[in-house]
Amino acid sequence: MLINNTPVVDADGNSNIHGVTVVYQVGETPQAPLEGFEASGAETVLGVEVKHDNPVTRTVVSENVDRLRFTFGVQMLQETMDKGDRNPSSVNLLIQFQRSGIWNTEFDITINGKITTQYLASVVADNLPPRPFSVRMVRVTPDSTTDRLQNKTLWSSYTEIIDIRQGYPGTAVAGLLVDAEQFGSQQVTRNYHLRGRIFQVPSNYDPDTRTYTGLWDGAFKPAYTNNPAWCTMDKLTHPRYGLGRRIGGADVDKWALYAIAQYCDQPVPDGFGGTEPRMTLNAYITTQRKAYDVLADFCSVMRCMPVWNGRKMTFI
Numbered sequence: 001m002l003i004n005n006t007p008v009v010d011a012d013g014n015s016n017i018h019g020v021t022v023v024y025q026v027g028e029t030p031q032a033p034l035e036g037f038e039a040s041g042a043e044t045v046l047g048v049e050v051k052h053d054n055p056v057t058r059t060v061v062s063e064n065v066d067r068l069r070f071t072f073g074v075q076m077l078q079e080t081m082d083k084g085d086r087n088p089s090s091v092n093l094l095i096q097f098q099r100s101g102i103w104n105t106e107f108d109i110t111i112n113g114k115i116t117t118q119y120l121a122s123v124v125a126d127n128l129p130p131r132p133f134s135v136r137m138v139r140v141t142p143d144s145t146t147d148r149l150q151n152k153t154l155w156s157s158y159t160e161i162i163d164i165r166q167g168y169p170g171t172a173v174a175g176l177l178v179d180a181e182q183f184g185s186q187q188v189t190r191n192y193h194l195r196g197r198i199f200q201v202p203s204n205y206d207p208d209t210r211t212y213t214g215l216w217d218g219a220f221k222p223a224y225t226n227n228p229a230w231c232t233m234d235k236l237t238h239p240r241y242g243l244g245r246r247i248g249g250a251d252v253d254k255w256a257l258y259a260i261a262q263y264c265d266q267p268v269p270d271g272f273g274g275t276e277p278r279m280t281l282n283a284y285i286t287t288q289r290k291a292y293d294v295l296a297d298f299c300s301v302m303r304c305m306p307v308w309n310g311r312k313m314t315f316i
Contacts, residue, residue: 002191003178018181027172027222033165034175040166042067050093050139050153057136058158060128067161068128070095074111076150088114091151092140099129103136110154118188119176120156170240180285195224196282199234202258210265210277216258228281228301229261235294243291251265253314260302260315279303 001009001022010019025031050056050072060068072093079089095107096249107123137155144151178188200220204213207225225231236252267275281301285294295306304315 001174001176002193004183004189005191016181017178019182021177022174024174025168025172026082027170029169031167031169033167036177037175038165039066039161039163041161043157043159045157046155047157048155050137052139052141052143055136055233056155057134059132059134060138060160061132062160063131063161065128065160066126066163067132068125068135069122069159069161070107070125070137071120071156071158072109073118073154073156074115075152075154077111077113077115077119078150080148082121086114088112089149089151090141091153093153094138094140095125096136096138097125098134098136118187124161137301145282188295196226197234198222198224199230200237201225201227201230202261205261210267212262216221218254226280226282227261227264227277228279228298229257229264231281232295232298232302233257235298241285247313251312253312256315260304264302 003017003020006016008015008020008022010016021036023034023036025034036244044058046058048056048058074091077089078086080086090110090112090133093107093109093111094105095109096103096105098104104128106125109121111119111121135158139153141151141153174192180188185288199222201207201223202212202216203219203221204216205211205221205223205225206213207223207227210227213259233252234255236244236247237249238244264277266278269280270276279301281298292306299306299315302315307314307316
């Protein structure tokens with residue numbers, strides 16, 4: 001896991017960033033909710049500038065929303081004086097809900113200080129009007145008319161929060177708590193370097209060394225691999241997202257895939273003095289597509305074609 005492109009823990013197990021709590025589930029069915037996360041939120045990104053004479057309005061329609069979190073801030077906040085000194089400044093914002101046709105102020109916010117990069121803050125509203133209702137952000141402070149005063153305000157996003165603990169069965173999910181104070185005015189970003197799904201691979205296969213020991217008895221074991229042959233086997237036989245409800249393991253020529261898998265795992269020069277597997281498959285399937293099209297794409301990685309020989313799916 002990386003926060004602002006910095007690994008939370010280095011290769012030796014030492015913490016690069018302190019004050020970080022991470023919980024995750026790997027995608028089992030069923031799985032428990034994440035500890036410490038008592039709500040779920042759907043964020044709507046806006047990224048719009050809020051001007052004095054042009055409040056930004058949005059409508060909330062979902063009956064299931066319990067709370068709203070508003071994220072807002074300034075691009076910069078400073079005033080340059082005649083002698084070149086850069087002094088702190090301030091801006092005033094209002095967050096208003098429309099109740100019975102009347103705009104009511106829920107939050108009166110003032111941002112003070114000297115800020116040289118984008119700064120974002122957030123507030124959470126609990127007492128929501130009956131849905132649907134409108135919400136708007138109003139800038140009370142007049143807009144700057146000179147480059148000497150930098151105080152542009154923006155509404156970054158709002159998040160619809162539902163107070164329910166969800167386990168997200170069948171989905172890998174991570175929750176992250178970060179002490180934002182150590183990042184100052186920086187916006188915190190997160191990235192993950194991860195391996196994908198765990199597949200069924202031959203019982204005599206070591207996916208780390210990509211070696212096969214002895215003769216294969218036809219049995220499988222669970223393990224991570226990016227060998228395209230076993231990725232293909234998974235897509236053909238998995239009942240949730242593959243063809244497993246239409247065909248089973250007996251309908252796939254696993255012996256043909258075994259030979260292809262060994263070919264894919266053979267080391268070849270990587271162009272930098274080392275070696276790499278002949279073929280690997282690292283991909284995200286993010287949209288529903290025709291099964292044969294996905295199968296053909298997978299097979300193209302292995303330089304083969306899927307063929308139904310009248311009894312089972314084989315590969316040539």
